[in-house]
Amino acid sequence: MKRLTMLSNQLRGLTHAITRYPLTAAFFLSAAVINTITIHTGESYINLILACVVGAVLCAALQAAYERFFNKSSARLLLMGIGIALTLAYYLIIKAAPELSEEIGIRTLVALLALFFAYIWLPVIRSKISFNESFMAAFKSFFHSIFYSAVIFGGCSLIISAIDLLIVDIPSKAYAHTANIVFIVFAPLFFLSLIPIYPRKRDAAKNTELDDIIERAAFCPRFLEVLISYIIIPLTAIFTVILLLYILLNIQGSFWTNNLLEPMLVSYSITIIIVYILASRLQNKFAALFRLIFPKVLIPIVVFQIASSIMNLRETGITHTRYFVILFGIFSACAGVVMSVVPVQKNGILAAMLIAFSAISIIPPVDAFTVSRMSQENMLKNVLVQNSMLKDNAIIPNSSIKEEDKKKIVSSVEYLSMMQYTNKVVYMPKDFHVYEDFYNTFGFEAYGQPEHTRYVTVYLKPEEPINIAGYDVLTRTSINLDETSNSKISDIEKAGVKYTLKKERKGNQYGIILRGSSDEEIIRFSTDEIFSRYLNKNENKSVLSTDEATFTTENDKAKLAVVVQNANMNISSNNQAYYNAEVYVLVAIK
Template sequence: MTDAIVRFPLTTLFLVGAAAINASTITAGKHQSILLVTFVVGAFLSAVFQVDIERFSSKTSTRFLFMILVILLTAGYYLIIRPAPTLSMEIEIRTAVALFALLIAFIWVPVIKSEISFNQSFMIAFKSFFNTLFFSGVIFGGIAIILAAIQQLIFAIDSAAYSHAANIVFILFAPMYFLSLIPIYPKKDKRKENIEKAAACPKFLEILLSYIIIPLLSIFTLILVIYIIKNIGGEFWKDNLLEPMLVSYAITIILVYILVSEIENKFTAFFRMIFPKVLVPIVLFQITSTIISLTNTGVTHTRYYVILFGIFAAAAGILLSFLPVRKNGVIAAMLIIFSAVSILPPVDAFTISRTSQMNTLKNVLLKNKMIENNQIRPNESIPAEDKQIITDTIQYLQMMGYTKKIAWLPDDFNAYNDFQDTFGFKEYQKPGQVNQSVYLNMVQKTPITITGFDTFATIEINMTEKNRAGKIFDFKKQGKTYSLLKEFHKDQLVLSLRGANDQTLINFHTQEIFDKFYDYQPSAGQITAEEATFTKENDRVKMTIVVQNVGIEKQDKQYNNAMLLVFVQIK
């Protein structure tokens, strides 16, 4: 570990910064995700540049120049994402892809034009990752047991102690331990024997790959080929559920190919000879299927990556079919190039998908004469297929935060509140695909005004608990006693406030809550305090209900439930 800190000083500093930011978040509860991600990017960059220096230069001055370059690049990344109030999905995906490319570069760069192959470097990184995972898990498990013992036997400890322990172990210790397991690759192969020993495949892994995973992949491939042959005339081109399966299949084939490249037996030889050639037609079929499905729906970033990875997998299959196993480093180079293409404008996943979805939406609106003078005209009587396209594109554009970039949408447009008023119909769902459940939570850490109320209580309502109806609580004001009760009337749960002589002062039918949120899309996830607030008032009493969370089961309303804050004011 000491050697790793000396070898990767800038990476160590970035990781310490990330751990400090995360510790601050745990303590104060204030998220600083932009700074945290910036430090993580800096740690990756500095690690890659360090192995680059080790491979191609031994000058101390060069090392310092590269460290300055890393700091500048990290600062540049921070300045790019800083204007965003939070990390959007687009920023998160771009960053994740960039980090993946840097990880591949970290494995590949040290063995460029070297006697040591990419396969050996990959095996070292693969083994180091799982060694790190194992030791980090054991250390954290031990710390957790110690903290639990202190809690039970000596004195109470803050529950945040577990989070702080995880922060130190997984953000600081684990990456540094992983780096400590990565050898310094020799410039002129002077220590090749040590590298070969570090890259040797453990017997356990050799058996797992050769005699378990390869036979299982062979059977799965046979099933996949039979399915494609049987459905080549129709269903295959419409089955979008195959996309994640085939992407996972292609990733597994390429990963296993690299891992078994240095293993010599009949099973691995068979795999290396046959599977790259089988991979190519399967991936080409999937690319064609995905492109066909884009005809009406347009491109999304997920479909973009499916197609891009399909092109990569097909190219990789062709190259692996002809190149010797020592040349597998070309796969790393391709991955880095494809990753860069997907995040750098103007052909990146997000520019392409944004343009495609906006054009798809505009074309459907123009087709139905719903745009006039650069404004949308609501129209309920359009075909169901067009309603579906409008719904899907708006949901995607809203999710990605692109609706504000559309000139002919209202400036304050919100799909969850304004969809029907804007387009003239509710968000459309295909028959049989209607959302069967709605789960919403009020935005966390939202302040609620309590001025003027006499009392409040947290109440859970569940339509299955009719036998638990009755008094919730009593309170007194000016010598008078008041009671809040839960009652069921005609399969509806009613909150009833009663005064002297059991006189009903005010009622609130909780069905209002379920009716209001019935058509909210589950993807909304959260509701504001204003949306969550219901008020009933008369000349004697005011009752305000704030919904903390609500669950609506559309197939069976008896499972509807909610957690409420109930505020009461006697006038």
């Protein structure tokens, strides 16, 4: 009964969470509605959904600031207005972008991380409640909300399955709609309902009831204490010993060039910092030794890794991933110093540092993407200038440069192309495609291929209408240069006379042929016309108009029209060709 009462109180807390965070609730509900439309129609509204999520987390952080520093309703309304304005600004920024790129995604994730830690840290700035307690309350609330949401979703899924199996058919989208409601609406609101209201900055009087609520929210359960103290900390200690041994054994060799170690050390640093915060209030020897030793061990490990990453920059230049690795390494080293010399009650400094480093990484001109783009552009330009491959802002192909310089060019061009920065480089060709244009631009293969291969893809929009007036039949077939045998496309009958439409291969010639009842050839279309037309196009990938997609041939007996649905072609420097296509064939018999 006690547990049922507790669950009932927690569920009732959802109503309180909505009144406490009205804009956050509205944004999450809006995201769920938009996602419902996406599930139902299949159309993507990812920009709107992202804007709603950013707005929800931002408004939650602003509400935390209001609860800590302000009393008047006017201040709350002002902060809500700021939240709406910033969310609208974010939406307009990502809407103006050609597409949702990796850069936008990473910037958004980093901003959300900073806002989430601001939400945890703001209520306890210069408070009698420490950041450790706020972090523990948020940590527990997060996993509680995930657990309850998973149970609710699992139960609803079983109910839907039972109804679908035993009573009436239910569309498969019902599961997606259920997950949408549970994880986008219920889970975050349930999380917020578990976060206590912290004392305001001006509240000097002791509030026993409020203190009890916060203490319960920040209390470390026995299960979690055992997990942290007697399982996670010993395992971390063993891993630390292995890591130190590896560094000592390879300090003069592979450690400085082993890039695979970077993600492992980032994960290690994250683990140390989180466990340190969670163990900050635990009163046992394992937790005490961890707080005493591990921050000091973290510092040299991270410093060595920062040095290793910086040394590799000479060969690869700065990429956004390496930027984040180095920046997080600097943060971890600073965090190690703070944890070593500052009392655990002041761990809020770590949150402030994380927010500051996150802001540095995404706000120009020193953000990860601006710095990485400039670094790769400079590295590419330096190699081109050193090899006399750049003149009057035009690249001069040269296949005789050193292999080391070729690798640098390939690395920089690959990165700039992946991040869609090539159009910002003044000397790069317009609409540069690394796979199709690299050889013609630089004079050598990007991936060591023995020959240059040109790829072309064209297609007709599915919704594009096809005029069939004047033709007797329309059929569909595929064309593949690898086919060696003849095959029938379809039989046609008109005025009691039977005809056969065939695909035939004769030598290197591949054609679509209409034959009469005596197998005589009535009309022939050579598919080479298709590929010779498109291989001469300047674009390597393009949408076709109906006129561009249509080929016709006619004589006094019949007329054929071939309409390309899609075609893929490649031809190598030694004129070895391959192509395939899906086409519509229209036949008119006179």
